[in-house]
Amino acid sequence: xxxxxxxxxxxxxxxxxxxxxxxxxxxxxxxxxxxxxxxxxxxxxxxxxxxxxxxxxxxxxxxxxxxxxxxxxxxxxxxxxxxxxxxxxxxxxxxxxxxxxxxxxxxxxxxxxxxxxxxxxxxxxxxxxxxxxxxxxxxxxxxxxxxxxxxxxxxxxxxxxxxxxxxxxxxxxxxxxxxxxxxxxxx
Amino acid sequence: xxxxxxxxxxxxxxxxxxxxxxxxxxxxxxxxxxxxxxxxxxxxxxxxxxxxxxxxxxxxxxxxxxxxxxxxxxxxxxxxxxxxxxxxxxxxxxxxxxxxxxxxxxxxxxxxxxxxxxxx
Numbered sequence: 001x002x003x004x005x006x007x008x009x010x011x012x013x014x015x016x017x018x019x020x021x022x023x024x025x026x027x028x029x030x031x032x033x034x035x036x037x038x039x040x041x042x043x044x045x046x047x048x049x050x051x052x053x054x055x056x057x058x059x060x061x062x063x064x065x066x067x068x069x070x071x072x073x074x075x076x077x078x079x080x081x082x083x084x085x086x087x088x089x090x091x092x093x094x095x096x097x098x099x100x101x102x103x104x105x106x107x108x109x110x111x112x113x114x115x116x117x118x119x120x121x122x123x124x125x126x127x128x129x130x131x132x133x134x135x136x137x138x139x140x141x142x143x144x145x146x147x148x149x150x151x152x153x154x155x156x157x158x159x160x161x162x163x164x165x166x167x168x169x170x171x172x173x174x175x176x177x178x179x180x181x182x183x184x185x186x187x
Numbered sequence: 188x189x190x191x192x193x194x195x196x197x198x199x200x201x202x203x204x205x206x207x208x209x210x211x212x213x214x215x216x217x218x219x220x221x222x223x224x225x226x227x228x229x230x231x232x233x234x235x236x237x238x239x240x241x242x243x244x245x246x247x248x249x250x251x252x253x254x255x256x257x258x259x260x261x262x263x264x265x266x267x268x269x270x271x272x273x274x275x276x277x278x279x280x281x282x283x284x285x286x287x288x289x290x291x292x293x294x295x296x297x298x299x300x301x302x303x304x305x306x307x
Contacts, residue, residue, distance in 0.1 A: 015223055018222070018223050018226055019223060022218045022222050022223070023215075023217060023218055026216060026217075026218045026222075027213075027215060027216060030216050031213075036216055039216070040218065040222070040225075043218065043222070044225055044226050044229055045229075047226045048226065048229050048230055048233060051226075051230050052233075118209070118212075121205065121206050121209055122209045122214060124206055125206050125207065125209045125210070128206075144210040145210060145213045146213075175207070176203055176207070179202075179203040179206055179207070180199055180200070180203055183199045183202045183203060184199055187195070187198065187199060187202070
C-alpha cells in the first residue's frame with residue numbers, strides 16, 4: 001500500500017477507516033445478497049474502491065455516506081451479475097448444455113397451525129423485501145433494516161427527501177400486500 | 188361465514204404486522220478478524236498488477252517504436268551501402284573501357300560502341 005491515499009486520510013488512518021465502517025458496510029451488503037461469504041467479498045471490493053478513489057473524493061458528501069453509496073452500488077451490481085448467471089444456468093439446463101445439476105431452493109416447511117419461529121418469519125420478510133423493485137428495496141433496506149434516517153437514505157441514494165418518503169411509503173404498502181397474499185395462502 | 192372470513196383477515200393482518208416487526212430485530216453479522224488483511228492483500232495485488240501493466244505500457248510506447256526505428260535505420264544503411272558499391276563498380280568498369288580504348292588507340296567512335304555494349 002502506498003502512503004497517503006488522500007488529503008483526507010493517510011494509509012495508517014485507512015486501517016482505522018476500514019475497522020470503523022466494515023461491519024456497517026458488511027451488513028448493508030448482506031441485506032441485499034443474503035449470503036455472508038458473498039457479502040464479505042463485495043465488502044472487500046468496496047474498500048478497495050474506497051482506497052482507489054480516496055484521492056479524488058471531494059468531500060461534497062460525508063465520507064460515511066460516500067462509502068455506504070459505494071456499498072449499495074456494488075451490492076446491486078453483484079445481484080445483477082448473480083441473477084444473469086442464474087438465468088444463464090436455467091437456460092443451460094433447459095437446453096441441456098449444463099451437465100451440473102443446480103441446487104434448487106427448497107421451500108421452507110411451513111406449518112400454518114404452529115406459531116412461526118422468528119427466524120422463519122424473518123426469512124419470509126427477507127424474501128418479500130427481495131421481491132420489491134430495486135429502488136423500493138434499497139430505500140427499505142437502508143431505512144428499516146439499517147436504521148438510516150430518510151435524509152441519510154436520500155444522500156446515499158442521491159435523490160430527494162420526498163422521493164425517499166414516497167419510495168418507503170409505496171414499498172411498505174407493497175410489502176404488506178405481498179405478506180398478506182403469502183399468509184392468505186399458507187394459513 | 189362472513190364473520191369467519193373477517194376473523195381470518197384479522198389473523199392474517201396480525202401475522203403481517205408480526206412479520207414486519209422483524210425489521211426491529213434484524214440479524215446482524217460480524218466481519219471476520221482477517222477482513223482488513225484481506226483488503227490490504229487485494230490492494231497490494233491490484234497495485235502490483237498496475238505496476239506490471241505500467242512496465243508493459245513502457246514497452247509498448249517506448250521500446251517498440253525504438254525497435255522498429257532501429258530496424259528501419261539498419262535497412263536504410265544497408266541499402267545505402269549496397270547502392271554506393273554498385274556506383275563504384277560502374278565507375279571501375281568505365282575506367283577499364285577508357286584505358287582499354289586508350290591502350291589500343293581506339294577512335295572516339297570505337298570507344299562509343301564499347302561504351303554502348305558495356306555489360307551492366
